[in-house]
Amino acid sequence: MKVKYSLLHQEEKTNARYGIIETNYGTYETPMFMPVGTRATVKGLTPEQVKETKAGICLANTYHLWLRPGENIIDHAGGLHRFMNYDGPILTDSGGFQVFSLAKNKKKDITEEGVQFKSHIDGQKLLLTPEKSIEIQNKLDSDIAMSFDECPPASATHEYLKNSIERTLRWARRGKQVHKNPNQSLFGIVQGGPYKDLRKYSAIETVKMDFDGYSIGGVANDGESKEDMYKAIDYSIPYLPKDKIRYLMGVGDPLDIIEGVIRGVDIFDCVLPTRIARHGQAFTRRGKINLHNAKFIKDLTPVDLECDCYTCRNYTKSYIRHLITTEEMLGGTLLSIHNIRFLIKLTEELRESIKNNNILEYRQKFIEQYNKQDA
């Protein structure tokens, strides 16, 4: 089946909304944070550990899986769920973002046909097109596929973006034409940088194609400001249908999630919680902390006293600091579990605050505590 979104409550003072999304692998509440399993594995976690964070949809990267092990290997295994032993819903991106950010020497050749670039692994010349992206995602058999779009840099001009949006719309149309999997939803992507007219145009034209959901792209490329991110959301949301899911791509900072939810976003994904975990950093209610810090050497309290995750229930900062400073794998695993759970718990609380029509008060309280930064 295609995913089905139902709006259950609209917060009274903001655009924030509470809803549910029905998928092939269960029904989940939104707003939701989706952990990223780049190469068909959330780095260092078993699927059971991912599930214990109460994760719903999990992400996988089309670009990485296309290169290794190749979509045909995953197809042969019966699709991504069976390949990686994950029986929750999976969303795959289009590969576009990685082509633009990971291509060897960052060189790529954008034509009407698609994007030509060299593999970051072996320098092999590759061509990714809208059709190819959908074909790969079909074989991966994710529950939600994304349209192939151009991801222009934050520095792109209005003029550049105008042309880029037109091309992305043509690519979206081509991708939709070849997308035939009845069990896979296909989402369209709104681009347009921080420009009101471009976001409006991109949103309206994308929605005309009637996708199963919509994402707001171009907010987490390479240095967009927070202000530009909020503009991108604010200028896109009014033109997106209320009965479809809204997805803000690549955003996972706690404060950004709160701002996104307030502006009407339903789902988020980001490598941030797992990436910073492997570098010893953890989210806490009082800001981010770095477990390398010597002050934690004898600290027998959990990473975050207000957290209910496996890590915080069982381990001290002293032990995790030991694991991180000695580069033991378990350190990254334990902090990844915590950081993912932190963001998921945040969305749980945001859902409550939406139902209680007090998300603005929630934001204020959260920020006050978060900025205490006793780290």
Next chain:
Amino acid sequence: MKVKYSLLHQEEKTNARYGIIETNYGTYETPMFMPVGTRATVKGLTPEQVKETKAGICLANTYHLWLRPGENIIDHAGGLHRFMNYDGPILTDSGGFQVFSLAKNKKKDITEEGVQFKSHIDGQKLLLTPEKSIEIQNKLDSDIAMSFDECPPASATHEYLKNSIERTLRWARRGKQVHKNPNQSLFGIVQGGPYKDLRKYSAIETVKMDFDGYSIGGVANDGESKEDMYKAIDYSIPYLPKDKIRYLMGVGDPLDIIEGVIRGVDIFDCVLPTRIARHGQAFTRRGKINLHNAKFIKDLTPVDLECDCYTCRNYTKSYIRHLITTEEMLGGTLLSIHNIRFLIKLTEELRESIKNNNILEYRQKFIEQYNKQDA
């Protein structure tokens, strides 16, 4: 309490024996394989994952924990069990082996007092003595501590070993004198290389000191032959009391475990299963396989069809090969779980064969299958 060994069945045709060991953290059957948690973590595994392999005693390395985070930090946390969240029995080694194998530039100065060497981490000058080793292990609060011994290289002459054994006996005596923890057992170590007279002498003199258990050392240093290992066991075992546990240090090859058990050994430890796992290798009933091998790319069978571990119940060779070739942490974790379980299941079967008085037949069948090596 001290560990208590009870011999429950002596195999009829060999020295193999089935028994139980009672510890502060439960009673376990022997022969047993003990996974190694070098720095208070079995690399890449949570304690729950370790337990799921049906592991009993788990090892930790005194040398590594002495250097980082330091025994006082672990003492402050309430001992190793609480520090690492492991509620099974823990055995710590004396640090001797690492001093001899890891010291910077392999240079060390052995005196009557102890061993002076430079830290492999920062080159700091350090002195490890029998008293210091016991003092550290007391603070770590392991269930079983080991005497501090000299670990001479495989190339050591009879004359060198004779003097070395005398010193090791004096060190054992000094260690025993300062060991006061009533909840920690202390094991003595038999040395003597492949020499009958030296092993006999070392065993008899060590047993005179009345330790809580005995280990056979000097078999896994740096290139002892299998024959020398068997000699070391055969020449030591006759002089070890039947009512105390016998521990073969650093041995974890499946065939070596079988040979050790047949010769009367009760417990084994080794980093082998987890180390080779991180390099993509797995034990199977048909020999070791390397998951890097391209022939596994589409292989949808588990690592070992006869295995009941978490990994083999849930993952294919194809997926694990993908994780290993892309250097994803989960690959090492899954193979570590499998390899540990493989050795533990082997000891379960050895226990059955002892009870059935057919361990020699078991060995023959195991070797025939193991040597098929379809890898």
